[in-house]
Amino acid sequence: MDNKFPPRKVPSFCSFRYGLSLLLHVCNVLIMSQRMCVSLTMVVMVNRTDPHGLPNTSTEELLDNIKNPVYNWSPEIQGIIFSSIFYGSVIFQIPAGYLSGIYSVKKMVGSTLFVSSLINLFIPLAAQVGETLVIVCRVAQGVAQGTVAAAQQVIWIKWAPPLERGRLTSISISGFMLGPFITLIATGFICKSLGWPMVFYILGACGCTLSLLWFVLFYDEPKDHPCMSISEKEYITSFHVQQVSSSEYSLPIKDMLKSLPLWAICMCIFALFWSSTIILFYTPTFINSKLHVNINENGLLSALPHLFAWIFGILAGQMADFLLSRNIFSILNIRKLFIMLGLLLPALFCVCLLYLSSSFYGTIIFLILACATGSFTMVTVIVNTLEIAPRYCGFLNGFILVIGTIAGIISSTLTGIILNQDPESSWFKIFFLIAGINVIGVIFYLIFAKAEIQDWAKEKQHTRL
Template sequence: MCTYVSEKHTRRFMKTGVGGVLVVFGSFCSLRYGLALIMHFSNFTMITQRVSLSIAIIAMVNSTQQHGPANASTEGPLPDPLSNRSRALRDFNTRAAVYQWSPETQGIIFSSISYGIILTLIPSGYLAGVMGAKQILGAGLLTSSLLTLFTPLAADFGVILVIVIRTVQGMAQGMAWTGQFTIWAKWAPPLERSKLTSIAGSGAAFGSFIILCVGGLISQALGWPFIFYIFGSIGCVCCVLWFTVIYDDPMHHPCISTREKNHIVSSLAQQPSSPRRSVPIKAMVRCLPLWAIFMGFFSHFWLCTIIITYLPTYISTVLHVNIRDSGVLSSLPFVAASSCTILGGQVADFLLSRNLLSLLAVRKVFSFLGLFLPSLCAVALPFVTSSYITTIILLILIPGTSNFCDSGFIINTLDIAPRYASFLMGISRGFGLTAGIISSTTTGFLISQDSESGWRNVFFLSAVVNMFGLVFYLTFGQAEIQDWAKERTLTRL
């Protein structure tokens, strides 16, 4: 992870006319990009642990599962070691318990992790600024991984314990999500924030793709408990990397080059910092640019939650695709989401570094793309159901284009209040999770009344919510550090 940029390399970039800025673009192997990859891995781990139950529960409540080789015959050929091994594996799979959980109970289990996340988003964001994001985020990741490993055992003890574990796991993941922005407030130069946060954030989309692709295969080949064992173990490995490599700021990292440290420190020299940790709640409540970010999160999560939660159902019921193909098709949008997240970060920082657009213009352009384009696709969906290819393309574009918001309002708290970035990110995600809970409930109600008109109303309503958030952000969004987020100690002397 310790890398250096050569003097020759530096001089070459210095001659280009944009000075040291281009050194940054020529140093993707620097330590800060290594940290972004580890955060990418962490986000990958957390989303796979969160979605694991959604995949495993299909087998966990499968009442038609066979509990023995009911069709065994004595007239077949003599068994060979390979067939014995396959039969033993099948027997092992079928010994996994099947639980009598009603759809209502399953709904409670699924939502429990979201309630847990809401409980810790705001306090963990504040604690990350006080105690250090490394400890808070690492503890959350480790707790989530250990609870994932114990989920199959908890299921044997009853549904109540599963709900408790999922709630605590949500609390742990809430700690992990928000702590990242405290780290980037000290590690990310202003012209690289979009790029670094998009590399880290794309891990969630990539993790969704992987778990949807391989979760069913793992359950079929090894048994559903191994979904939890595998991704819980991956999380533990990620924790080792986290506590070894991640540090709260570049000044204390033992493996950073002097040049990179100086570059980060000098680029953040104008950022206010203070040991004072009081939170100006009243000023935040009256801050319209901050409410613009909150409304953006609410709108963004409304549609994204519907896609994540109901995409397999939509593909199965509307396109009449079988379960195996539905899983593969459901994973494709997350490839687009991951790609657009990274692409958006690269383009945003390119526009800033070349002074092609102001910081505020970049934030609003990418917010527009991330809210308007998926709304357009959502409105078009009910009218193209007769075309299989067109429907799939639109379903892929919705989460893909939505992730352009990662370079818009999603990281805007780093611009307007870097001192309180994690705290405000916790509140922002709280608005997003609230939108997700409301949208999921509303979607279930609408499609239960009438499938065809229900889905149309779902997508139209989502477009309206997105347009509300977009107009609000375009009207009140700002990119300058707010007065209440600036250091005022010197003015009191």
């Protein structure tokens, strides 16, 4: 039976599968850093309030202008540059998820990580040509990064034993949470000391190097890896003996669209991306409006929620697999528990930000908790697709990531409109909207979620000869 686990377990701490999870973790850190760095370098890239190029400009200012070229981009152009990477992600995440179930994930992840990093190296040159080329580069970069995000989840079908899926997935996915922290901390320092182009050069060079390392260290099949121990290969493959890899398969689109367990996952990913995108882009604005700190303190305070989100994300995977291995709860109840924690707690802390954050420390604590507790959902939304449809999880992960990306685009745009039109009560509307969407996502998931393979996702035995 599928639910019988081999009695012999290979120690996980120094195993290759955990090394693979850490490698993916670093990949995701770099992807997120490349995505976010432009939002911080833009402060230095755009024209300053003082007239540019005055005849009495000092030598120090001239050297600074050489190190930090300045462009006359309007707020509208800046907004398009910020959001253009999301349009690239939306375009290709579903095809990438589908193709990852057919072609080599090693080649897909490695090559698109290299392309994203190569584009990052050319963005300073593109900025000299004009904002249109920067936007084109960001869209192309979004296509590459969307492919990395969608394709990597297929890896755990073959590499993760069922009792370790939560922790392996949470370790790799938490890289998306650590990336903003590192970016917010390091970008300002690099811009000041080396110039903003060096931010793109450093992240691009690191990504190119990592992509080459990926091609060396990763293999699509555990059994083909030359560096793994035989005992670990046997341990991993013993869980997947019944899986049939097929180079071609038809997608049951109609059954997918009618699947309420799948839409339950989509509702949760929509709520997660809605709130996390607002926190990602508007935390500095919120801190500035409430605490009135200087730019250096704002950067540090804005980075702290992402650091704790990274810590909570890793802990969530450990907790989920511990509960599963001890048979404390069923798989479905564990998924529901972490969805409740990951959506209801942020909703609660968002409301606390409005009514209980009169002090400096109160605001920071509730802001950290609102961001960090959302990480509990990651142990469910990604792993749950492996459980209800392992055969199509690549395509489904691409689909739910598109749903999440659309939520992020809508939430960031709507938040900007609310802040622009109603500055007095804007944060009340923004945070109550987050809380409401999270509660709806929890209710829908509690009613319709499943944790077993659905009929439309099962292998059709009668089609074999």
